[in-house]
Amino acid sequence: MRFWALQKLLGLSLKRDASLAYSSIFGIGLATGSLLFFLGLGFGLTSFIQHLFPVEAKRVEVKAPQWVVGETEYKKLDEVACTDFQKLKHVRALFRKMEVRAPGITRVNDDILGMRIDMGLEVMAVGVEPALFGEDIEQALFVEDEEAVPAILSTYLIDVYNQHFAPKNGLASLKGDMLKGFGFDVIFNRSFFAGNTGERVRQEFFVAGFSPKAFLAGISIPLESAKRLNRTLGREAEQYSSVVVEVDDSTHIASVIQQLERLGFKTDEGERRFVQQLGLATWATTGALSLLSILIGVLATINIAQGLSHSLHMREGELAIFRAVGATSAQLVGVVVAQAFILALAGGGLGVLAAWGGGYLLDGFLFQALGAITWLPKRFFMLPVGVYLGGVMGAILAALLGVWGPSRRLLRRGIAEVLAGR
Amino acid sequence: MIFVHNLTKIFEKAAHAQGVHALSIPSLEVSLGEFVALTGKSGSGKTTLLTILGGLDSCYEGEVQVGGEVLAKLSSRALAKFRAETVASVFQSFHLIPGWSAEENVALPALFSKTSRRGVRPRALQMLEAVGLHDKAKSTPAQLSGGERQRIAIARALFAGARLLLCDEPTGNLDTQTTQGMVDLLSRLNAEGLTLVVATHEPLLLSAASRHLTLAEGRLQ
Numbered sequence: 001m002r003f004w005a006l007q008k009l010l011g012l013s014l015k016r017d018a019s020l021a022y023s024s025i026f027g028i029g030l031a032t033g034s035l036l037f038f039l040g041l042g043f044g045l046t047s048f049i050q051h052l053f054p055v056e057a058k059r060v061e062v063k064a065p066q067w068v069v070g071e072t073e074y075k076k077l078d079e080v081a082c083t084d085f086q087k088l089k090h091v092r093a094l095f096r097k098m099e100v101r102a103p104g105i106t107r108v109n110d111d112i113l114g115m116r117i118d119m120g121l122e123v124m125a126v127g128v129e130p131a132l133f134g135e136d137i138e139q140a141l142f143v144e145d146e147e148a149v150p151a152i153l154s155t156y157l158i159d160v161y162n163q164h165f166a167p168k169n170g171l172a173s174l175k176g177d178m179l180k181g182f183g184f185d186v187i188f189n190r191s192f193f194a195g196n197t198g199e200r201v202r203q204e205f206f207v208a209g210f211s212p213k214a215f216l217a218g219i220s221i222p223l224e225s226a227k228r229l230n231r232t233l234g235r236e237a238e239q240y241s242s243v244v245v246e247v248d249d250s251t252h253i254a255s256v257i258q259q260l261e262r263l264g265f266k267t268d269e270g271e272r273r274f275v276q277q278l279g280l281a282t283w284a285t286t287g288a289l290s291l292l293s294i295l296i297g298v299l300a301t302i303n304i305a306q307g308l309s310h311s312l313h314m315r316e317g318e319l320a321i322f323r324a325v326g327a328t329s330a331q332l333v334g335v336v337v338a339q340a341f342i343l344a345l346a347g348g349g350l351g352v353l354a355a356w357g358g359g360y361l362l363d364g365f366l367f368q369a370l371g372a373i374t375w376l377p378k379r380f381f382m383l384p385v386g387v388y389l390g391g392v393m394g395a396i397l398a399a400l401l402g403v404w405g406p407s408r409r410l411l412r413r414g415i416a417e418v419l420a421g422r
Numbered sequence: 423m424i425f426v427h428n429l430t431k432i433f434e435k436a437a438h439a440q441g442v443h444a445l446s447i448p449s450l451e452v453s454l455g456e457f458v459a460l461t462g463k464s465g466s467g468k469t470t471l472l473t474i475l476g477g478l479d480s481c482y483e484g485e486v487q488v489g490g491e492v493l494a495k496l497s498s499r500a501l502a503k504f505r506a507e508t509v510a511s512v513f514q515s516f517h518l519i520p521g522w523s524a525e526e527n528v529a530l531p532a533l534f535s536k537t538s539r540r541g542v543r544p545r546a547l548q549m550l551e552a553v554g555l556h557d558k559a560k561s562t563p564a565q566l567s568g569g570e571r572q573r574i575a576i577a578r579a580l581f582a583g584a585r586l587l588l589c590d591e592p593t594g595n596l597d598t599q600t601t602q603g604m605v606d607l608l609s610r611l612n613a614e615g616l617t618l619v620v621a622t623h624e625p626l627l628l629s630a631a632s633r634h635l636t637l638a639e640g641r642l643q
Contacts, residue, residue, distance in 0.1 A: 002537075012521070012522065016521050322530070322533075324517070325578065326502050327502065328498065328499050330499075
């Protein structure tokens with residue numbers, strides 16, 4: 001059959017069965033659209049959770065001190081332990097962390113961005129290896145400097161300030177960049193709660209950047225700065241507070257945890273588990289909605305199949321005439337399949353548009369409702385192009401499966417039998 | 423053109439019930455260019471014979487040869503080709519596609535052949551001209567009279583250049599004047615070399631035919 005002939009037959013058929021065509025397109029569109037929408041929501045929320053709780057599946061944190069049952073001494077989380085960790089199978093990198101083991105306070109009494117700020121704050125500092133922040137910060141700025149130590153603040157601190165502190169105190173909202181470079185002094189061995197804990201040591205700091213991976217309840221500083229401060233303050237400066245162990249592949253994380261436990265160390269999986277559970281909960285919810293969409297899809301497919309099958313039965317006489325003038329069964333199956341393909345393509349396209357539009361509206365609504373929070377994702381609805389294409393392909397496949405059987409069955413009937421109305 | 427040997431057709435009934443003998447023809451031959459009129463009461467097997475000769479019914483026993491082809495031996499695809507090129511059937515109830523114009527109905531066989539698009543319209547108009555309906559090319563079946571519809575059906579049958587035309591009661595739904603026109607048309611086509619087998623009771627058609635065959639209870643008299 002020539003292409004022009006197929007085009008003509010399809011055109012005439014679709015024109016005559018326009019209402020069936022529209023309802024089929026709507027059904028396919030509804031199924032595809034809802035499936036893609038819920039998938040997009042699932043992808044988006046999972047990505048958001050990972051962004052919000054940046055615990056990577058490839059990392060596990062070893063905490064110190066670690067008491068071992070039966071031993072009088074606890075395992076030291078020092079360079080010796082780190083050397084042992086490095087030798088473990090599947091371990092790719094280590095990121096050491098060391099708290100500054102003395103309390104500290106800062107006092108701000110200055111005009112900042114046109115606002116008079118006069119307040120005192122308890123400051124906790126944690127030294128971390130710069131590589132842990134990756135591209136979140138300017139690595140060149142994050143190096144030990146005795147004059148002024150760079151400090152990385154948690155992105156969420158800005159939000160807490162903007163959402164709660166600033167409105168209550170009539171202060172202006174802040175953006176991260178505004179604070180970059182802002183300097184402040186911290187007096188160590190001094191606490192508003194514990195008083196003096198030793199000889200006071202003053203250290204100047206400056207804000208070097210923001211990261212969601214930064215210490216939430218204080219400042220993150222270079223590891224070398226923390227070591228130096230601890231030495232200066234007469235505190236333990238050899239043992240780490242924790243060590244983040246990165247494995248070569250997330251599938252090896254359990255094996256590495258087992259190896260760490262054999263060495264006598266325990267890992268802090270609380271946050272990891274929480275994020276995993278949150279991710280699972282998100283996927284369970286969106287998965288259930290996706291299953292509902294699949295159910296809608298199955299029902300739509302049955303509806304499409306029944307609709308097209310009904311249409312085929314209505315056209316049984318016409319198809320018999322086609323066969324009487326020389327059409328082969330293969331040609332007619334081709335026409336029916338091509339018609340289903342067109343309907344599915346149109347329905348799938350409609351579904352893609354509906355899902356994309358729904359996601360766009362959802363994003364708009366959520367961003368408006370949640371306001372200016374810096375840690376919000378760029379989009380709540382995220383769907384890779386491949387999934388959109390997959391949705392359309394699925395719709396086409398469902399429609400083709402729906403018409404293949406009925407058309408073959410129908411064309412098995414004798415022409416004379418059909419034309420005689422038997 | 424047509425050779426039939428020991429043709430038997432039985433309509434199957436429900437399980438355990440005996441089938442009905444619709445046809446039982448020991449021998450039949452129709453030569454090229456003949457105009458054969460097939461008569462018989464309703465239910466005598468005229469339509470059944472035509473559908474078998476036209477390759478529309480393959481459930482029979484015996485040998486049926488049309489245009490040199492043994493129909494029982496043809497594959498589904500070859501049988502479709504046979505229906506497209508060798509034989510054309512005109513049915514009592516026309517079997518036109520509603521909603522399609524006369525021109526589209528006439529050109530229907532072209533949709534399933536390897537004909538190029540360019541030649542289709544001129545050929546359809548030529549066929550409409552041949553049946554005297556060139557001015558009705560854009561009319562749909564609903565806008566045409568019974569006689570006109572029958573002529574459209576004949577034009578469609580002639581479109582692919584078949585050598586054998588099988589007509590089932592072509593004047594069954596027509597008035598006297600239109601019937602005469604149909605008889606003239608079929609006579610002219612026969613004179614141009616087309617072999618005709620026509621099932622009819624119409625005296626005008628019977629008088630135009632070169633041979634009469636009568637069927638009674640599926641048997642030739």
